[in-house]
Amino acid sequence: MKQLALFFSCTLTILFAANVMAAETPEHSALTQQQVLGAYLARAGNCSGCHTARGGESFAGGRRLSTSFGVFVTPNITPDKETGIGHWDADDFWQAIHKGKSRDGRLLYPAFPYTEYTKVTRKDANAIFAYLKSLPSVSQVNVPNEINFPYNLKPLLAAWRALYFNEGVYTSDKSQSEEWNRGAYLVQGLGHCNACHTTRNLLGASEENSLNGGKIMGVNWYAPSLSSHSETGGSDWTIEEYIELLTVGISERAVASGPMATIVGRSLQHLSPEDTRSMAVYLKSLTENAVEAPLSAYAPVIPEKMQLRLDQGGKLYESYCETCHGESGEGVPGIYPPLAGNRSVIMDSPVNTIRSVLYGGYPATTAGNPRPYGMPPFQQIFRDNDVALVVSYIRNAWGNRGNQVTAVDVDRSRGGDH
Ligand code: HEC
Ligand code: HEC
Ligand code: HEC
Incomplete structure (x- = not known):
């Protein structure tokens, strides 16, 4: 009990959650306090993000998640009796979220992040379950996973769990606040x-x-x-x-x-x-606690012949990027991210930076940034080598230091969701 009290400054969070729910979903005004808390926690776990197909009904499943082991298709977790979890009780739900086992005892694949959710307290799990039970029932039959051999073999999943799954609610560290x-x-x-x-x-x-x-x-x-x-x-x-x-x-x-x-x-x-x-x-x-050399210690020396490529990249930057990201890569606060001193631009793996240039993108739409400005995609305008030049440039301009990238790196960074 002491632990639960610790995790939960209950009233504050419930009040906050109730406000959010009231503002966003007036039809939920009949929810109990436990369901309101459950709705809040389901948000924190992004349950609907995985359990909702693109353009589909919320929580009704059907979203396809591709992994190196095959495609997982998320199940329906609305209270529909035939196709969802309408027959489940709170113990069944606890078995799923805490132990990674379905109601019928089937071992679940960790594409469902129960390896993390196992840390959730029983009280919070019960609240999430109460919220799921309050959702509209949606009749949508689960689509089977398409898991590749040999990962589809049951004993392998059991062995995997024995090796890598540590079941257990979070225990607090007494030395911390x-x-x-x-x-x-x-x-x-x-x-x-x-x-x-x-x-x-x-x-x-x-x-x-x-x-x-x-x-x-x-x-x-x-x-x-x-x-x-x-x-x-x-x-x-x-x-x-x-x-x-x-x-x-x-x-x-x-x-x-x-x-x-x-x-x-x-x-x-x-x-x-x-x-x-x-x-x-x-x-x-x-x-x-990280014991690492500061960033500057990673700075590679730039050989003379590489300088030519950086100059070419700099020209592309001036023509295509500077209007938004600024002459010195300083960006515009809250609108265009800075590229100078931006760790995601200089970190070892250039894949995210390359993808940003190829495909463009939008920051999240949030209350604090309700109409985010986007970045245009350059894949139609630039050849792979141009992308490599401009990315190498921004990784080495304005005091940034990072390895130069090649057209091969650019090609490898394609594919997947974006
Ligand atoms: C990263 C994606 C992802 C997220 C996030 C996620 N799930 Fe799932 N969930 C899955 C997948 C995939 C399965 C099916 C696994 C399998 O078939 O073995 C699953 C299975 C389940 C099951 C078992 C259903 C059944 O019929 O056996 C329940 C219950 C469930 N999830 C609830 C939740 C809840 C509650 C949350 C939020 C706290 C959540 N999930 C978040 C991907 C996700
Ligand atoms: C019209 C304005 C605009 C132009 C032109 C533009 N960007 Fe962006 N850029 C943005 C915005 C907005 C974001 C944030 C989008 C996101 O996060 O997906 C962004 C994000 C980025 C990021 C990711 C930064 C991070 O922290 O993840 C990189 C790298 C980047 N831009 C590089 C470039 C390069 C190189 C060019 C020129 C080839 C360019 N941008 C042209 C607006 C622009
Ligand atoms: C679905 C996968 C996914 C999950 C879940 C996720 N992240 Fe991330 N996160 C990413 C990716 C990909 C990036 C790199 C892109 C970027 O820089 O924004 C990132 C970047 C970040 C960054 C750095 C952003 C920057 O640009 O410097 C922080 C901080 C972060 N995540 C925190 C979190 C925290 C805290 C959680 C859990 C509450 C979380 N992430 C959950 C995928 C994820």
Whole structure:
């Protein structure tokens, strides 16, 4: 009980959640307090993001998630008795979210991030379940997963779980503040940040809560390390900068792009100010123990002949990019992200930067940035070598230092969702 009290400054969050719900979904005004809390927590876990097909009914499933192991098609989690979870009770739901087992005992694949959700308390899980039960029933039959051999073999999944799945509710770290623990609970649990921000081995397993950065499966994006100085989340970000990025989607030194824009837009911007601050406090603390050389120590020496390529890239920058990102890569606060001193531009993996240039993109639409300005795609205008030149340039201009990229890197960065 003590733990639950710790995780939940109940009244505040419920009040906040109730306000959000009332503002956004007036038809939900009949929800109980537990359901309101559940709606809030379901947002924090972005359940509908995965359990809603493009253009489909909310929570009715059918979204296809491609991974290296095959395609997973999310199930219907509305209370429909025939096709959804209408026959489930709170124990069945707990078995799914905490243990990764369906009602009939079938082992679930970790494409459902129960490896993170297992940290969620029983009280919070019950609230989410109560909310799911309050949703309109949608009759939509589940589509089977298309999992490749040998990953479709049941014993393999059982072995995988024995090796890599650590079941257990989050336990607080007594040496840290309540705020820090609340942030850790959200980041490690419902926020399932580690589902993307981590390196996976060949079996798709990751080190528990390492947040050490990695390529996201099936989507050609790199989710940076949240604990290293050389990637995103350097210890020089203030708590306010984290808060701004997580709620507005764009801050003075960064922008949440691609899959991260989706997470900010659908989930993080809806968290209460207290919860966002807790997350920021926890995230900032991750970078404080990193033992790494400061960024400048990575600076490669630029050989003379490379300078020519940088000059060519600089010309392209002047003609195509400068109007928005500025003469010195300074951007325009809240509108165009800076490229100078922007860690996602200089980090080791150039894939996100290349993708931004090829495909363009939009930051999240949020209350703090209701009409985000977009970046145009350049794939029709630039050849691969032009993209390589301009990306190499912005990785090395205005005090930035990063490896130069080639047309081969550009080609490799195509594909996947964008
Ligand atoms: C990253 C995508 C993703 C997110 C986010 C996600 N799920 Fe799922 N979920 C899945 C997939 C995929 C499966 C099916 C796994 C399988 O078939 O083995 C699943 C299965 C389930 C099941 C089991 C259904 C059944 O019929 O056995 C439940 C219940 C469930 N999810 C609830 C939730 C809730 C609640 C949340 C939010 C807290 C959530 N999911 C968030 C992808 C996701
Ligand atoms: C669906 C995958 C996914 C999930 C889940 C996810 N992220 Fe990210 N995140 C990304 C990607 C991809 C990037 C790199 C793109 C970018 O820079 O915005 C990123 C970037 C970031 C950045 C740096 C942004 C920048 O530009 O410097 C922060 C901070 C961050 N994520 C925090 C989080 C936190 C906290 C969570 C959990 C609440 C989370 N992420 C969950 C995919 C994800
Ligand atoms: C019309 C204005 C505009 C132009 C022109 C433009 N950009 Fe952008 N750029 C943006 C906006 C807005 C974003 C944020 C979009 C997003 O995050 O998806 C952005 C994002 C980026 C990012 C991602 C930054 C990050 O932190 O993730 C890079 C890299 C980038 N631009 C490089 C370029 C380059 C190189 C050019 C020229 C070839 C260019 N941009 C031209 C507006 C522009």
